[in-house]
Amino acid sequence: MTRTCSSVFTLGLALMLLSTLAAAQPKSNRAQAAVDTSVVFSEIMYDPPSNGTNDEYLEVFNTSTTTSINLSGWKIGGSVTNPVTLSDTGTGQTTLAPQSYAVILGSGYFSGGARAYQNAIPAGTLVMKTSAGLSLNNGSDNLRLITASNDTVASLTYTGPSDAQGKSLEKILLNRNDAATNYALSITGGTPGTKNSVASRDRDAAHIRLMFTPSDSVPVGTSALLTSTVKNLGLLALTNFTVDFYEDANANTQLEAAEKFDTKSFSGSLAQNDSASVTANILTPAAGTRQFGAVIVSAGDEFSGNDTLRAALKVYVPITNNPLDTNLIVSEIMYAPTSPQPEFLELFNKSTNAADSIKLNGLRIGDRATLSQVIKDGGVNLFLKSQQYAVVFANGNLATGTANYVIPASALTLEAGADLSLNNSGDSVVVINASGTTLSRFFYADTAAPAGKSSEKIAPTRTDSASNFAASVAASGSTPGARNSVTAFDRNLSVQTNAAFFTPPATPVNLTYNVINRGLQPFGNSATVRLFKDDDKNNLPDASEQINLFTLTTNLNPKDTLKSSFAFTPASQDSVNFIFTLTVAGDEDTTNNL
Numbered sequence: 344m345t346r347t348c349s350s351v352f353t354l355g356l357a358l359m360l361l362s363t364l365a366a367a368q369p370k371s372n373r374a375q376a377a378v379d380t381s382v383v384f385s386e387i388m389y390d391p392p393s394n395g396t397n398d399e400y401l402e403v404f405n406t407s408t409t410t411s412i413n414l415s416g417w418k419i420g421g422s423v424t425n426p427v428t429l430s431d432t433g434t435g436q437t438t439l440a441p442q443s444y445a446v447i448l449g450s451g452y453f454s455g456g457a458r459a460y461q462n463a464i465p466a467g468t469l470v471m472k473t474s475a476g477l478s479l480n481n482g483s484d485n486l487r488l489i490t491a492s493n494d495t496v497a498s499l500t501y502t503g504p505s506d507a508q509g510k511s512l513e514k515i516l517l518n519r520n521d522a523a524t525n526y527a528l529s530i531t532g533g534t535p536g537t538k539n540s541v542a543s544r545d546r547d548a549a550h551i552r553l554m555f556t557p558s559d560s561v562p563v564g565t566s567a568l569l570t571s572t573v574k575n576l577g578l579l580a581l582t583n584f585t586v587d588f589y590e591d592a593n594a595n596t597q598l599e600a601a602e603k604f605d606t607k608s609f610s611g612s613l614a615q616n617d618s619a620s621v622t623a624n625i626l627t628p629a630a631g632t633r634q635f636g637a638v639i640v641s642a643g644d645e646f647s648g649n650d651t652l653r654a655a656l657k658v659y660v661p662i663t664n665n666p667l668d669t670n671l672i673v674s675e676i677m678y679a680p681t682s683p684q685p686e687f688l689e690l691f692n693k694s695t696n697a698a699d700s701i702k703l704n705g706l707r708i709g710d711r712a713t714l715s716q717v718i719k720d721g722g723v724n725l726f727l728k729s730q731q732y733a734v735v736f737a738n739g740n741l742a743t744g745t746a747n748y749v750i751p752a753s754a755l756t757l758e759a760g761a762d763l764s765l766n767n768s769g770d771s772v773v774v775i776n777a778s779g780t781t782l783s784r785f786f787y788a789d790t791a792a793p794a795g796k797s798s799e800k801i802a803p804t805r806t807d808s809a810s811n812f813a814a815s816v817a818a819s820g821s822t823p824g825a826r827n828s829v830t831a832f833d834r835n836l837s838v839q840t841n842a843a844f845f846t847p848p849a850t851p852v853n854l855t856y857n858v859i860n861r862g863l864q865p866f867g868n869s870a871t872v873r874l875f876k877d878d879d880k881n882n883l884p885d886a887s888e889q890i891n892l893f894t895l896t897t898n899l900n901p902k903d904t905l906k907s908s909f910a911f912t913p914a915s916q917d918s919v920n921f922i923f924t925l926t927v928a929g930d931e932d933t934t935n936n937l
Contacts, residue, residue: 562659
């Protein structure tokens with residue numbers, strides 16, 4: 344009992360002491376400490392466009408709706424040895440108003456000369472400088488926001504993407520969540536002192552695509568469709584917007600009122616993340632490259648940075664091709680390779696005439712990449728023989744390409760004079776001969792093939808529509824320099840059977856198999872199917888092990904299947920291995936004959 348009373352007395356004393364200490368702490372200090380937590384990190388520019396540390400900046404935001412906070416004496420800490428202290432920039436202003444931003448720059452930014460953000464930071468924004476440079480690491484860093492009383496009120500660890508130069512990391516939701524998932528690369532590059540471009544908004548109509556149909560290059564005298572796709576990134580429904588279409592006729596990069604040639608309206612409602620398209624018609628009476636733009640007009644749109652998109656249309660005069668050049672086709676594209684494999688473009692001479700070699704000297708991909716042979720041969724002419732492939736790698740990628748792809752020795756391996764620049768999000772591909780004649784021009788979408796697989800032409804013709812391409816089904820993901828895995832053979836017979844059959848000893852079982860015509864032509868007459876009982880289990884069809892022979896007496900039409908079977912009675916419980924073989928003269932693919 345005595346021990347129990349003693350424990351109760353001690354606890355009561357501790358509570359009294361805590362109460363006394365709390366009462367002794369000034370009420371204003373406790374209130375300020377609570378308010379300080381309303382200041383959060385909102386943006387980090389760690390790899391500025393200038394590539395100089397003086398142009399790095401941090402942005403913080405006061406989430407309070409009622410209380411201003413004095414940032415004088417606050418510090419930025421982290422991986423730097425000593426935290427840097429914040430002070431005013433000579434204005435005497437250090438107080439951050441409710442629901443407002445403060446931009447924090449290193450001391451070197453104010454050392455003289457032009458200032459990178461003087462036109463980007465809105466007037467009236469609180470700007471603070473640090474006692475030394477920010478020295479933010481481009482790869483990754485840890486940052487802490489520390490009050491004047493040395494309390495850490497925010498802590499952030501970031502890892503910078505490799506393609507982030509000139510783009511800040513912006514917080515998506517302005518709260519105390521500093522997890523990586525609450526940050527994204529700025530859409531506009533950076534928004535110092537203003538609402539983040541990646542922030543959720545109630546009303547935000549965004550232009551996500553502006554593209555031409557049938558392609559971004561058309562013959563003179565034809566028409567093209569310019570399609571604008573608008574997505575609702577806002578939290579509320581998007582209703583009744585319009586898209587204004589412009590042609591930048593004076594090429595000054597400004598979309599002026601006099602250059603607007605059409606307006607299309609969308610009447611309806613788009614839920615969040617839904618999209619809709621409107622289309623304008625364009626006539627092409629003259630050749631040349633024409634610049635177009637489209638602008639969303641939506642009442643109450645809270646972010647104009649994603650309202651405008653631009654696109655260029657090339658109008659060309661068709662030229663009668665050299666008859667031989669018309670045999671040159673693009674047969675395969677690897678635009679999203681898996682490291683260390685590089686991008687490639689495959690060309691094919693579809694002629695079956697042995698005399699129809701095509702000269703490749705001066706051939707260009709797009710309008711800038713000139714081909715050169717693997718072995719630098721001092722200007723020796725390059726010819727692509729009939730039924731021969733050429734695999735084209737970007738400048739500097741030839742060695743990497745030949746080392747990481749299996750390319751038959753019969754194929755040419757070539758190196759372009761510049762990058763191929765095959766965009767993963769979709770792109771136009773143009774092949775132009777030395778005289779300037781366009782031999783091939785087509786557009787592929789980002790869905791043409793998944794990462795690590797090429798987009799292969801199905802029929803080796805000059806048809807470059809999306810329906811004539813398919814993702815490679817080869818185990819390696821591509822077939823550079825070889826027949827495409829999605830291209831059907833004219834004559835291709837295969838044999839197919841079950842992987843296993845089951846039956847008790849001394850009980851007959853039907854060993855069924857199918858003969859399938861996978862080619863484009865009727866085929867199969869006189870084909871023989873042999874069945875072998877692999878007694879020595881060496882996985883080889885030895886002549887002495889043949890137990891059945893079947894001969895086709897007619898052709899099978901394309902995609903037709905002939906089913907047959909052979910009755911076999913096992914003598915014991917031991918497993919028996921069987922081998923089926925198919926033999927037919929003229930079969931162009933024997934990989935499926937066993």
